[in-house]
Amino acid sequence: MKVDVNDDGDDVGFGKRVDGREMIGVGTGIVGGEGSGVAKEFVLEALGASAALGVPGEVATTFGLFLAMLASALVITHWAAERQPTTLRFFTAARRLSGAQNGLAIAGDYISAASFLGTTGAIALYGHLGLLFAAGFLASYVVFGFWIAEPVHRLGRYSLGDVFAARFPGRSLRFAVAGVQFAISFLYLLPQLVGSGLLLRLLLGLDFRVGVVVIGLIMSVYVAYGGMLATSWVQIIKTLLLLFGSLLIALIAVVRLGGWAALTAAGRSSLEPLVPPTGLPVDPPAQAALLFGLLFGTSGLPHILQRMLTVSSVTAARRSVVWAAAVIGGFYLLALVMGLSARGVLSPAALSALAEEGGNLVAPALARAIGGVFLFAFVAALAFQTILAVVTGLVISATTALVHDLYDHVLKGGVADEAVKLRLARVSALAVGLAATAASFGVGGDNVAVLISYLFVIAASSLFPALLLLLYWRGLTPGGAVFGLVGGFVLAAVGSGFAYGHPAGGAWVPPAAISAGFLLTVVGSRLFPGGAAAPWPAFFRAAHGLWPSEKNAGGASEANAASGGRRSG
Amino acid sequence: MLTEGGLRRRFWRRTALGGAYFVIYGGLPWTGGRPGAVIGVMVLTVGLLALEAALSGREERSFAAAHPAPASTGRMPAPDGSGGSRTD
Known part of the structure; x- marks a missing residue:
């Protein structure tokens, strides 16, 4: 990337060479000091590459x-x-x-x-x-x-x-x-x-x-x-x-x-x-x-x-x-x-x-x-x-x-x-x-922050939809969760790859990928019904801390099975 | 733990608070890059979480005062004996 520091349309950025050194433009400032052009390695030294300075x-x-x-x-x-x-x-x-x-x-x-x-x-x-x-x-x-x-x-x-x-x-x-x-x-x-x-x-x-x-x-x-x-x-x-x-x-x-x-x-x-x-x-x-x-x-x-x-x-x-x-x-x-x-x-x-x-x-x-x-x-x-x-x-x-x-x-x-x-x-x-x-x-x-944001999108498109629907949607099936997890991950990874090269259009990747993650999980649950599952009421009580009142106390053993029974280590 | 009604109230309270927050948060790009707006949303974020934690804690304390502890908390002890005596 060339940086036009002087805003004059000329590339004053990296790429020009003086005395055999790659040049960047430098104005006034505590770090850069006075001057119109300093080699990149000079700036790195000024920023504190102490070993390079040899002090x-x-x-x-x-x-x-x-x-x-x-x-x-x-x-x-x-x-x-x-x-x-x-x-x-x-x-x-x-x-x-x-x-x-x-x-x-x-x-x-x-x-x-x-x-x-x-x-x-x-x-x-x-x-x-x-x-x-x-x-x-x-x-x-x-x-x-x-x-x-x-x-x-x-x-x-x-x-x-x-x-x-x-x-x-x-x-x-x-x-x-x-x-x-x-x-x-x-x-x-x-x-x-x-x-x-x-x-x-x-x-x-x-x-x-x-x-x-x-x-x-x-x-x-x-x-x-x-x-x-x-x-x-x-x-x-x-x-x-x-x-x-x-x-x-x-x-x-x-x-x-x-x-x-x-x-x-x-x-x-x-x-x-x-x-x-x-x-x-x-x-x-x-x-x-x-x-x-x-x-x-x-x-x-x-x-x-x-x-x-x-x-x-x-x-x-x-x-x-x-x-x-x-x-x-x-x-x-x-x-x-x-x-x-x-x-x-x-x-x-x-x-x-x-x-x-x-x-x-x-x-x-x-x-x-x-x-x-x-x-x-x-x-x-x-x-x-x-x-x-x-x-x-x-x-x-x-x-x-x-x-x-x-x-x-x-x-x-x-x-x-x-x-x-x-x-x-x-x-x-x-x-x-x-x-x-x-x-x-x-x-x-x-x-690094930009790279991390892509990982955020991948996480938000795979684990998050599956986890949210697991906790709050009765209709989720194991097949649907797998479908959404894997599909959301792949789609978000591909989308992030696109966003990496196209910052403007790539901004729309997050909502698209996250929506796709939810959609895939729901569609997957319709395509792949069935599978072993804890009863929804028991799971819901265990997940959200619902009091086993007289109305639903009969499911206490189910709640126990849903929340702790399989946690044998 | 909460009753079904208490849990439902908590869910909708969080949804309402969260929804209002998202509207404010989603408007940030249209604030013209004013730092004050972003800082305000950051302060709001922490305040909202603290408020909700205080409300939820109060609900649970009220509930615990009104109801005896259940026979089972729904949590199995770990193999080493830890983690099995929860009262939440």
Whole structure:
């Protein structure tokens, strides 16, 4: 992409060469400095590629913080590994987290590279379009909290497959659910790992692939030995540190710019895009279509759904959604301040250079500009911890689908040996992590938030329609659920492929794919009637917490069968 | 747990609140890119969830005060004995 920084119709962007170096335009600003043209590698150096600069003090600072984060997570993992001799503890932390703890962990799962790196960059570069993205991600918690979270908690024990099996105990549906859960978790891992590679390239001057391998290996070891308990605590601590770090940057930036009025002036208050948005729609109807897709994505994300199984009660599940939304919302407001600050602090040319990188490095660059090496290193280490926390949650989700659903229930009929299952879970976590690491090499440096939005659409078109109809529609059949799950997944994946190359028309992919997911599930239920199923009244009572009154008390045993009888582990 | 009537009221309350929220949320692209509008919807999101959680919690506490605990909560204990003593 060429960036016309001077707006004179001439390509002042990448591609021109001076003294043998690729050129970009650079105006005035703290990072870019004075000048009309600086080589791309100069800008990267100015943004903080400390290893490339070769300053021992900077390298020591970044390595020191990097290792401190790593060591703290390892301590947690070791602590957790000593406390999980059962698969229940490995997959769900023994369902003993409180609402606040789980809410912070959900936020840790959710505030990913897309949020910390992508959204801050998107707000700085694309203005209100980036902010719309953030609103969409947050709004999805209304759907999740109102209609999905509580029944999932009531019905599930280890996995999402258990939730579906509460009504349809057959193996084919569990196989389909596990397959889709694994695929979404695995695909979601890829942009996260790409973000980690970009980050480590900036932080330590590591080659992109080396950075991805480092993160991939660490996350695999964490999950294999620490399970859900370690993952949860890594996510909780990461959330607290991230909020602290973001608040610190925001405060310093506002003071540096001369107060809130100066900040909004720097952001031009109307938040017009600084560079042409890549992968984002610009006309309101298309934006509304994209917002529609984001609205339902969270309710189909398996790693978020699985977090509803880690608390002890429905009340705690409900509280955890409120906590998560409050923390995520607070973070997005800080991301707004950081994005606005970046507009005031970084030069237009530096922002153009960052846009060329997909906008993912705006936050670390801002930290470098306003707080020097230490703040930069702190923020970069935080971002590293952020990605680590998210990818561990995804690996847990993928591992649960493989071991609990596919191995135990589909292959072994739900009677797998506990010790074998636990051992297999750890091996699978390693395998999933390594496979995702290798696969992420094929994903480029596109804006991580855009890539994540495609995964949102896929989740919203496959798992979400099937789950919502499972919980609220009597007419659903196992065949219909399988048809909708697989069909919705394939259609959304194809549609996202189209959207990747056609941002304008691609905005209509989310509503089309989600509608298709519902339609396929309904049509499939008509085409494939029958199949083993728990009685609807009993399932409904178990899913929604309906009191077994005198009128329907006769179905108590059915309710028990629907909600707990098949959860033998 | 709730009675059938209580559950129905809760469902329609959430549907009404959620529907109104979606109308406001869906109008964001037509606000001319004003940050205040987006921030307002974000605050509304968290407020709505907190309000609904408070209302649901109050309903359940009222219900628990008026009804004895059922003999079975419908949840089987885990193999290690955890997770089986829920009262929700």
